Every structure is written in structure tokens, then in C-alpha cells.
Amino acid sequence: MKTVLALILTVLALWQGLIWLAGMPPFLLPAPAAVAEALWLNRIEIARNAGFTLTEVVLGFTLGSVIGAALAVAMGFSARLTGILRPILTFSQTIPVFALAPILTLWLGFGMAPKIAMTVLIVFFPVAAAFLDGLGRTPQAALDLAQVMGASRGRIMRHLRIPAALPHLATGLRLAAVYAPIGAVIGEWVGGARGLGALMIHANGRMKTDLVFAALLVLSVMTVIFARLVSVALSRIWRRYGV
Amino acid sequence: MTLAARLQGRAWVDGMPLFAPVDLALAMGGWTCLLGPSGVGKSTMLRLVAGLDTGVSFQGTITRNLPVALMAQDPGLIPWLDVTENVTLGARLRGTLSPSFMSKYPGGGPQGPGAEPPTANPASRAAALIEAVGLTDRAHHRPDSLSGGQRQRVALARTLFEDRPLVLLDEPFSALDARTRAQMQDLSARLLANRTVLLVTHDPAEAARLGDRILLLREEGLTEWPAPPPRPTGAARPYDAPEVLALQADLMRGMMA
Numbered sequence: 001m002k003t004v005l006a007l008i009l010t011v012l013a014l015w016q017g018l019i020w021l022a023g024m025p026p027f028l029l030p031a032p033a034a035v036a037e038a039l040w041l042n043r044i045e046i047a048r049n050a051g052f053t054l055t056e057v058v059l060g061f062t063l064g065s066v067i068g069a070a071l072a073v074a075m076g077f078s079a080r081l082t083g084i085l086r087p088i089l090t091f092s093q094t095i096p097v098f099a100l101a102p103i104l105t106l107w108l109g110f111g112m113a114p115k116i117a118m119t120v121l122i123v124f125f126p127v128a129a130a131f132l133d134g135l136g137r138t139p140q141a142a143l144d145l146a147q148v149m150g151a152s153r154g155r156i157m158r159h160l161r162i163p164a165a166l167p168h169l170a171t172g173l174r175l176a177a178v179y180a181p182i183g184a185v186i187g188e189w190v191g192g193a194r195g196l197g198a199l200m201i202h203a204n205g206r207m208k209t210d211l212v213f214a215a216l217l218v219l220s221v222m223t224v225i226f227a228r229l230v231s232v233a234l235s236r237i238w239r240r241y242g243v
Numbered sequence: 244m245t246l247a248a249r250l251q252g253r254a255w256v257d258g259m260p261l262f263a264p265v266d267l268a269l270a271m272g273g274w275t276c277l278l279g280p281s282g283v284g285k286s287t288m289l290r291l292v293a294g295l296d297t298g299v300s301f302q303g304t305i306t307r308n309l310p311v312a313l314m315a316q317d318p319g320l321i322p323w324l325d326v327t328e329n330v331t332l333g334a335r336l337r338g339t340l341s342p343s344f345m346s347k348y349p350g351g352g353p354q355g356p357g358a359e360p361p362t363a364n365p366a367s368r369a370a371a372l373i374e375a376v377g378l379t380d381r382a383h384h385r386p387d388s389l390s391g392g393q394r395q396r397v398a399l400a401r402t403l404f405e406d407r408p409l410v411l412l413d414e415p416f417s418a419l420d421a422r423t424r425a426q427m428q429d430l431s432a433r434l435l436a437n438r439t440v441l442l443v444t445h446d447p448a449e450a451a452r453l454g455d456r457i458l459l460l461r462e463e464g465l466t467e468w469p470a471p472p473p474r475p476t477g478a479a480r481p482y483d484a485p486e487v488l489a490l491q492a493d494l495m496r497g498m499m500a
Contacts, residue, residue, distance in 0.1 A: 141319030144295050148313040151336030159335055163323055
């Protein structure tokens with residue numbers, strides 16, 4: 001905690017020092033104090049927009065995780081399905097989400113739906129990839145036993161493969177939690193009047209750089225807290241199962 | 244007479260012969276030891292009999308007339324399940340555990356008149372087997388808090404819980420220290436007394452203690468060792484008896500030949 005505080009203070013000091021030394025105008029780089037002021041003056045607007053973004057992130061993360069996990073289990077059942085789906089999934093990740101955002105807005109409108117869809121697109125892949133990797137790593141000794149014991153594929157999945165892959169799933173979820181806000185913000189950026197992304201775009205257009213920085217700060221803090229909460233929740237759940 | 248299992252044929256790994264044509268016939272009852280050095284295909288034969296994937300191309304026939312249970316060098320314990328849950332793993336994987344099992348064990352289920360006979364109740368059967376392998380005070384421990392010998396005891400209890408007439412043992416004691424290994428041999432000989440056992444081992448001392456019938460597998464093929472003297476019922480031969488040590492030495496010579 002102490003080091004974090006020292007780090008923040010150092011960054012702030014360097015930031016302020018740069019402004020003094022280079023004499024940068026506030027519309028290029030606002031001073032820390034100006035950002036703090038913008039944050040305070042616009043607190044209601046920022047909070048409201050942060051609420052929208054957070055809702056999109058939570059919904060998109062949840063939906064994307066469920067889709068990603070379900071895909072992984074389905075692929076874990078069938079090598080053939082894996083053979084078909086894996087290249088499609090990899091291909092889906094080669095398309096920059098930024099390029100998709102206008103299309104999704106066109107299809108889904110200006111509401112929350114395209115933002116959630118963007119978040120889902122960003123979230124499902126790391127979850128599916130990590131979980132599928134874990135599903136393929138059940139110790140062979142356990143699988144041999146299960147086969148000799150006459151277990152069905154479904155029960156092997158439920159009682160052995162999925163529990164054994166939970167740490168891998170957790171890795172995917174932790175990663176996805178950090179990336180999830182990117183999807184939501186890009187969606188807001190491209191088409192929308194609400195959310196931190198939209199707020200940033202509008203503030204940027206009006207040269208209110210201090211407000212852009214304030215919104216960015218809130219987004220970063222929100223992301224860190226969200227990722228931390230996901231991580232802590234996962235540790236708690238896994239500990240109960242002893243994985 | 245019906246055989247417990249029979250494997251006739253040969254196998255290749257990546258085009259290289261693994262074992263020459265063999266005829267491994269398991270009669271009903273007793274311990275058959277398949278003795279040989281590493282890499283001659285002992286475990287592959289056992290896996291073929293068990294119906295498991297081997298990664299080899301096998302040409303021949305495999306017949307098995309008895310349901311089978313498996314115990315291997317890797318005890319294959321499930322790390323997030325405790326000892327009782329590991330012992331009853333088979334029932335869990337077959338879906339025959341009642342949903343209330345978790346809350347009931349290890350109480351042994353309903354008691355008194357009208358209660359199920361103990362053999363029909365997985366909880367009491369598991370408790371009895373865990374007692375038989377001497378782990379009652381560990382019934383709720385997870386595998387990571389057990390020693391290597393204790394883990395193999397759990398694996399033995401789990402094998403017994405399956406209650407199959409044919410038991411396949413794939414070097415189950417190889418990773419244990421000499422004393423623990425001898426104790427596990429005694430325990431297994433006692434608890435598996437009434438079953439047909441195929442024991443795959445690379446240890447001549449183990450074959451000399453446990454084999455009612457000893458088959459030597461070498462690169463040249465499978466040879467039947469002259470029948471050793473009868474073994475006491477439900478026990479391993481003493482590890483220090485001169486005739487057992489002599490048999491061990493003979494087997495070692497056979498392996499070196």
C-alpha cells in the first residue's frame with residue numbers, strides 16, 4: 001500500500017513538473033489539480049455515466065463468461081467440434097473490435113445492447129481458451145480410472161474434467177475482467193450518448209481535456225476494483241472446493 | 244474352464260514391435276504376476292485387458308469375462324475429494340450415490356431394524372473399507388495431507404469398493420519405500436484374497452512374494468516361470484524366508500538372461 005501511494009505521488013509530481021517545465025497548455029495536458037477539479041465539478045455526470053459503463057461491463061462480462069465456458073465444455077466433449085470451432089474462434093479474434101463497433105451499433109441500435117455485445121466479444125475468447133486448455137489437462141490416471149469404473153462422458157466431464165479445469169477457468173476470467181471495460185468503452189465511443197466512453201468523446205470534442213482525464217481516471221479505478229473483486233470472488237469459491 | 248481374461252496377439256509402437264506374439268491367459272482366481280523390465284509392454288498388456296487407450300497398434304484378440312477394477316502406480320486420487328469421497332469415486336461417476344450421501348457419511352446410514360444391509364450402503368461400505376486399510380482417522384483428509392503409502396491405501400480401498408472379481412494392478416507399489424511396499428503387499432494379499440489378480444511389476448522380490456503364477460516378459464516374448472510353492476491363503480510370502488529369497492534370485496537371473 002505504501003509503495004502504491006509513493007508511486008502515485010511520484011507520478012503526480014512528475015506530471016505537474018512536466019507542465020511547469022514545458023509550459024504545456026491545459027487543453028493538451030491539464031494539471032493534476034485541474035483534473036481533480038473537473039472530477040469534483042462533474043461528479044454527478046461522471047457517476048451517472050460510470051454507472052452505465054459498469055452495468056454494461058458486468059452484464060457483458062457475465063454473459064461473455066457463460067458463453068465462453070459453455071463453448072469450452074462443448075468443445076471439450078467433442079474433438080470434431082473443436083476442430084470446426086477453433087479456427088472460427090481464432091478468426092473472430094483477428095477482427096479488430098474497433099472495426100466491429102459501428103456495425104454492431106447499426107444492428108443493435110444506440111442502447112446498451114451493442115456495448116454489451118462488444119464486451120461479450122472481448123470476454124468470451126480468453127475464458128473459452130483458458131477453460132478448454134484446462135479441460136484437456138485432467139490427469140490421465142483419473143481418466144483411466146473413470147473409464148474402468150464405467151463412467152459416462154457426461155459424468156467424467158462433471159465430476160473430473162470441469163473441477164480439474166477450474167483454476168484454468170479462473171485464469172481466463174481474471175484476464176477477461178481486466179479487458180471487459182475496453183469492449184464497453186469502445187462501444188460507447190462509437191455510438192452512444194451514455195457511459196464513460198461517450199463522456200470522453202464529447203469532452204474531447206469540446207477540448208475539455210481535464211474532463212477526459214477525469215473520466216479516464218474513474219474508468220481505470222473502476223476496472224482495477226472490478227478485476228480485484230472478480231479475483232477475490234474466484235479465490236473464495238475455489239477455496240471452498242479445495243481446488 | 245472359463246478364463247478370466249485372455250490376450251493373444253502382438254503390438255507395435257510407431258512401426259517398431261513392442262512385444263512379440265504372446266498368449267496371456269488368466270485363469271480364474273489367484274495372483275498372476277507379469278514380471279519384466281521397463282519398456283517391454285507389461286503395462287500395455289494390462290491396459291489392453293482393461294480396455295484402455297494404449298497408443299499402440301495391437302493385432303490380435305482380447306477377451307475378458309469378468310468386470311474389472313484398476314489400481315496403478317499413480318494412485319489417481321482426486322485432490323479436491325477427501326478419502327471417503329475418493330473411495331466412493333466409482334459410485335459418484337456411475338451416478339449411483341444418493342444426493343444425501345455427502346451429508347450422511349461416514350455415519351454408516353440408517354441404523355437399527357429395517358435398515359439396509361451394510362453391504363448395500365455406500366457410506367458404510369466405504370467406512371468399513373477405510374477401516375480395513377487403517378485410515379479411519381483420515382477419512383475426511385484430502386490426498387495432499389497423506390503420505391505416499393496412505394495414498395496407495397486409499398487407492399486399495401477404492402479398488403475394493405468397486406468390488407470387481409478381476410483386479411488389475413499396474414506397478415501399484417513401485418513408488419513406495421521398501422518397508423511401506425512390503426506392508427502394502429501384505430495388506431493387498433489379505434484384502435484381495437478372493438479375487439483374480441493380474442499384477443504387473445518390474446520387481447522380482449514382489450513377484451516372489453505374491454505370485455501364484457509368474458510370467459516373465461522379455462523382449463523375446465512371454466515365458467511361464469515354473470510354479471512357485473503355494474502361498475499362504477490371504478497373505479504374501481514372508482519377505483525374509485530363504486525359499487522366497489531364492490525365488491527372487493532365480494527371477495532376477497531370468498530377467499538378466
